[in-house]
Amino acid sequence: MIKIFGHYFHKRSALQVAVEAAAVMVAAFFAVWLQASLRKPVSILDASLTGALVAANFVMVNATLGLYENARSFSLGVMRIRAGVAWVASGAITLGLLVLMPKVIDKSIWLVFAVLMAAKALVILQRELSVSMLPASVTRTRVLIYGAGLRAQAAAESLLQSDPRVDVVGFYVSPNETQIDMPSQRLYRHPRKLSDIVVEQEVDEIIVALTERRGGSMPMRDLLDCKLDGVRVMDVATHFEQKVGQIRLDTMSAGYLIFGDGFEQGMVRTLVKRLVDLMGSLVLLALAAPVMLLTAILIKLDSRGPILYSQERVGQGGRLFHVVKFRSMRTDAEKDGVPRWATAGDSRVTRVGRVIRKCRVDELPQLFSVLKGDMSLVGPRPERQFFVEQLTQQIPFYAVRHSIKPGVTGWAQVRYQYGSTLEDTTQKLQYDLYYVKNHSLFLDLVVLFETIGVVLTGKGAQ
Template identity: 50%
Template sequence: MVRLFNHWLRWRSLAQMLFDFSFVTIGLLVAVLWIGNTFPADRQQILVFSALLGVAMLVVNSLLGFYQRYIKRSILQSSALAVVSIYLAIPLAYGIYAIMPMTGVDKDFMQLSALSAVFGMLVARVGSNHTAVSGILTRRILVFGTGAAALQVQQALEKSDPSAMILGFFPCPNEEQVSVPRNMVIASQQSLADTARTLRADEIVVAISERRGGAMPLRELLDCKLQGIRVLDLASHFEQTLGQIRLDSLYAGWLIFGDGFRQGRVRTALKRLFDLFFASLLIVLALPIMAVTAAFIAAENGFPLLYRQERVGLNGRLFKVIKFRSMRRDAEKDGKPVWAAAQDDRVTRVGRIIRKLRIDELPQLFSVLKGDMSLVGPRPERPYFVDQLTKEIPFYAVRHSVKPGVSGWAQVRYHYGATVEDSANKLQYDLYYIKNNSLFLDMVVLFETVGVVLTGKGAH
């Protein structure tokens, strides 16, 4: 794992991006300068064209989810995404060529070379996404503990990180119950440090629930760290591996004395400028869509077109959130707040479509301009549910330390849900965002939001 602008990324993802960029740029250069060496081409122009096309394809592949944290998809699904990427590459290549036309190079030959390079890159990308991880990128992990916490580590790694290899589970003397596979429990008489060296471990995850009574071999863990082996507690492990801060491994001291959770004036000012610029741009681009949506809502279910509701914002301040109305006018005729369900019969036909495409959220861009919301942040909740969730979920109030967002890390990482348990799971992602928030993470969320809209994932 590598930390880039406060956000944890996998080496595998960075390597994939570097490979794809290099494949496109070098493939195009070779085609034009070697196969087409009869053309009096300007090498500097070709280099700039290749680099621009490589960057454009990185953006397209990112929007389509090729570089996201490990997602299980079939080879057919990956191939379908590759076809979409090819279709998007064609106008991109022609557009870049139109902006900076090549002198001395045949246009058709240039376009054919560009698309051939893109096609080769996508074939390689689909293939690598469905092959075993090479030994260079494999993380060799030794887990200290054999109980329920250790089992959670194993399950999380198997689900989310194909580059992780669990070497075994080193037993803790204070743990009586063994929850992990017994054939993976290390029965060696060696110390933890010696075992880590023998197994050539890159990382040790401390996964024990009881730390008192000498359960933690602090001296040996320090020796491992001094020898270059990374040592992580449960909270840090889940933060880096899953992009969430697990509530079951969290304690107040970790939040207080750990890094992150910084909301300085510079960060606040930059985020506000970011919000104003992109919200204004999105409003201009979305005006035709909003006009058509308003017409369809009026035609199906009459007025009002917009839905205003009180939500809890920064520091617990109340504000009115604005959305396109997607439910019947009498959705809460008894006045009692009700969780929105996945298949809610109160949703109109137009409402079902605009929810799936997230069009109902577009009027919230005006709340961003006003300053009540941000483009990226935890989704604002109703006061009735906030009071309920604050009592039932620890650290829930922490999410009000930043402005609520039109989209958020929890929305792009977790499926749609409307229960207390779903709220607790989403909070784990919200805590990760609040701890590591940066403009880079905001851009990552916006990119993945586009992917969610394109695929309809999590929308109801």
């Protein structure tokens, strides 16, 4: 994993983005110079700028459609369909860019466009071949988990879900472990040395996932020898943060939050985030105005009641504020006065409500809360005080999410579906803690791009 502006990316994904962007940029540069030799000369700066814009739009479309994700979020067939959609969508954007640059492209626009589309097709083909033709020793990572209890089981499950190119070779049982939760055929035990197993199984990475860490539970010298031999060694809490984008409650302590890096709330960061929120919400409101007007009309025609509804939520520092959304439920949704979470197939949702919730259009009026300063474009989802009081008592560190402004969208929203149970809320909190710890302008941009993908695919909606 590599860390870019506080956010972790898999090295394969970062390398893939860099290689594809460079390939498309070189192709664009070549295409512009080719047409220049036929029509009129262009400067190196203009050709380079054209290449950068075309490469950027190609990478952003791919990222929006989830083509750089390592997780098993969709099958190989779906990935191929999305790659085709990305090729068409980036092609349409590229054509628009070329039309807007007459001084650079002149009259040879279709020559440049054809070269670029061919280059993008070759990049997509290369991506397909690299997955199916490269040897496993190059594309796969072999992981040994030190521990055989519940934490080891959770680490193994998360590995297989977050990265399909990982092989868990087995589990090394600590001398102090009393509860073994993994199958015996995958266990390694003392007196076999950890370093011998690493060499025998060609291990690339060791994850220390012990439930109990009493004295003598870890062979520190063996672990150090493995690390000095080039094997990555990491704690299970760090594993979940880097590989899954979560701060797991069952693998961390208050010390991990206090003494670790992150949780920076400096004045410069706060000012930059506020400026981005102001500019972003104004632009989004202008672009979304026709959609919001149509939504208002449809809600009025579909069911009786107000177009908007206002609800009190808990914001930064526990301060209460009112959030406004398009009404997606019947007016008698909580006629008994008892707050309830929305659930899958909720009968209280109207016909129009099902559509606008799936497309996240019901969230658009929250942009006015961003302008006002109660919310940010990106942050933890604001919750009702009734639930906050309960969840603060039931879930450790729940109040940490209130150290920053709530958001219209967030890391938890693009990584996890709507939650209607305590377990769902705990899962989402672990993503929220990651965001609070590592939030930056770069991570905000990542979340915004992934939100576009969520809206386009309807992933996680209900």
